[in-house]
Amino acid sequence: MKYMGSKNRHAKEILSIVLKDRKPDQYYVEPFCGGCNLIDKVSGNRIANDIHFYLIEMFKALQNGWQPPDNISEKEWYDIKDNKDKYDSWLVGFVGFGCSFSGKWFGGYARGNQNNGLPRNYCSESKRNVLAQVQGLRGIEFFNKNYWELEIPHNSIVYCDPPYENTTKYKDSFDHKNIGIGLGLLQEVVVRFIVRNMSRQTILLVCGQKRLTIH
Secondary structure: OOOOOOOHHHHHHHHHHHOOOOOOOOOEEEOOOOOOOOHHHOOOOEEEEOOOHHHHHHHHHHHOOOOOOOOOOHHHHHHHHHOHHHOOHHHHHHHHHHOEHHHOOOOOEOOOEOOOOOEOOHHHHHHHHHHHHHHHHOOOEEEOOOHHHOOOOOOEEEEEOOOOOOOOOOOOOOOOOOHHHHHHHHHOOEEEEEEEOOOOOOEEEEEOOEEEEEO
16 A cells, blocks of 8 residues: 555565564564555464554455445545545545555645556556555454554564654654653563664664664
8 A cells, every 4th residue: 555654665674574583373563554564464463553543444444345446536535535524434544545645644636647648547556556455454453542552462573663753744743752651561562572763764673671773
């Protein structure tokens, strides 16, 4: 799925670190799952959480066989943006990201031309992208909670990729100042705890008391 801040291009590299020595039946958990561009490439027991209600509703609907539309006009886009309660929540989630500029939540109606000069159908492209994820979404347990409220099974592997500080904002503001407190609570139940740094492109791997910064 095209999603602002997606790590899809780096999935293989990141997962080779995150899943190293993962045990059978060990849970893999993402408290900030976003576009699910990593977790859809992980097998076994998985939990995906995000504070964005419409995003999670979309993924649940896709799990249950929902088919996104092939076209969304600019007029329809604005009506959905301004009257979310009139529409199914999963459709709002799909349009808000999939039909919007650069995958940013209702960040402007996506428009542009193909190389041949004909208009691009961003809705159709997004539909193909999310349907290509469906196989990888099967079996994921989805939740819509604050990350510190998420119940994480003991001995889980937790990959945290919170919104970056001092960059384009997501749907809501994010409390970067106190995230260490919340993540500290999560760390009590995990074996391997991985956090992407909020202001630099690094991965912090916490394994017990051992810390390793991976650039």
